Amino acid sequence: GAVVSQHPSRVICKSGTSVKIECRSLDFQATTMFWYRQFPKKSLMLMATSNEGSKATYEQGVEKDKFLINHASLTLSTLTVTSAHPEDSSFYICSARGNSSPLHFGNGTRLTVT
Amino acid sequence: DQQVKQNSPSLSVQEGRISILNCDYTNSMFDYFLWYKKYPAEGPTFLISISSIKDKNEDGRFTVFLNKSAKHLSLHIVPSQPGDSAVYFCAATAGGNTPLVFGKGTRLSVIA
Numbered sequence: 001g002a003v004v005s006q007h008p009s010r011v012i013c014k015s016g017t018s019v020k021i022e023c024r025s026l027d028f029q030a031t032t033m034f035w036y037r038q039f040p041k042k043s044l045m046l047m048a049t050s051n052e053g054s055k056a057t058y059e060q061g062v063e064k065d066k067f068l069i070n071h072a073s074l075t076l077s078t079l080t081v082t083s084a085h086p087e088d089s090s091f092y093i094c095s096a097r098g099n100s101s102p103l104h105f106g107n108g109t110r111l112t113v114t
Numbered sequence: 115d116q117q118v119k120q121n122s123p124s125l126s127v128q129e130g131r132i133s134i135l136n137c138d139y140t141n142s143m144f145d146y147f148l149w150y151k152k153y154p155a156e157g158p159t160f161l162i163s164i165s166s167i168k169d170k171n172e173d174g175r176f177t178v179f180l181n182k183s184a185k186h187l188s189l190h191i192v193p194s195q196p197g198d199s200a201v202y203f204c205a206a207t208a209g210g211n212t213p214l215v216f217g218k219g220t221r222l223s224v225i226a
Contacts, residue, residue, distance in 0.1 A: 006157065034213045043218040044158070044203065093157045095214075102148055103205075103214055105157035 003027060004096050006106025013084055013113055021079045021109045023094030029074035030096035034103070035067075038091040047092075050077040084113040117141045118206050120217035129226045133191040137204030137217055140185065144206040148214065149178060149189045152201045161202075162189070194224045 003026040013019050023033055031052045036044040048069050049057040056069035066088075068080040077096075081088055093108040119138045127133045135149075145166040150158035164171040164178045164187065171178050177190045191198055201221045205214040 004157075009155075036216075044216045046213050046215075049213060091155075095157075102160045102163055103207075104160060105150070107157040108155070110155060 004094065004104045004106045006094050006109055008109060009107060010110045011112070013111070015085055015113055016083055018080055018082045019084055019111060021081075021092055021094070021111075023077045023079070023096070023106050025075045025096045025104075028096075030077075031074060033071060033077040033094055033096040035069060035077075035079050036093045036095065038093065038108075044093065047079075052077075081111065084111070086113045089113045116217075117144075118204055118215050118217040120202075120204050120220050122220050123218070124221040124223070126223045126225060127194045129196060129224055130193045133189075133194045133198065133222055133224065135189040135191075135202050135204070135220050135222065137187045137189075138185055139187075139206050141206070141208070141215070142185070143208040144215075145209050146207050147178070147180060147187050148205045148207075149176075150203045150205060150216075151198075152203060152219070158203055191222075194222075196224050196226050198222060199224045 005024045007022045033050040035047045038044050047062045050069045050071040052071045058064045071077040089112050095103045095105045097103045117140050148163040149161040151161050152158040162173050162176045162178050164180050169180050180187045201219040203219045204217040207214050
């Protein structure tokens with residue numbers, strides 16, 4: 001079935017640096033990918049909708065200059081957390097859907113900012 | 115305002131018995147509902163879904179029931195197995211390429 005690959009699975013970075021997370025759809029093309037963030041003991045919160053070839057659509061309260069999304073091709077979307085701070089530490093998950101399949105998720109990226 | 119609610123944060127069930135996880139929604143535009151299972155430090159895994167034109171969908175040990183008038187759906191797992199222990203998220207979408215809206219999840223513990 002459809003598979004979504006997310007990399008890296010874990011990353012530790014220093015405050016002030018930037019981190020890039022990649023999300024790939026492995027056997028289908030995804031014109032739209034979604035980026036979620038999960039806070040401890042809370043639901044998955046949609047951050048932004050990544051559209052291939054155009055600008056991402058951000059949810060209210062999500063800083064677009066801090067969380068840069070690039071959907072360079074039909075199989076790749078990247079999320080860059082710029083100038084990371086400890087409060088950005090979280091579990092970030094991407095998802096994508098083929099034409100008729102349910103939404104599939106990557107395995108997530110655990111970001112820790114020290 | 116939470117559009118998808120899972121009011122039980124946790125549930126404990128004995129192995130072999132039935133697990134029933136509940137989910138309520140408020141948005142009448144939702145027409146497709148899904149259940150995801152999530153282990154710690156992993157992304158959610160799709161489990162089962164149901165379209166609003168149906169009231170039941172079954173896949174092996176997993177059955178999802180949808181009551182549109184009550185805006186309620188439930189996931190039944192029978193018989194429950196220890197490997198089913200995980201967090202289960204209910205999700206809904208209004209169709210097309212709209213994103214999923216998730217509930218907060220229910221942690222299921224199946225005790226051997």
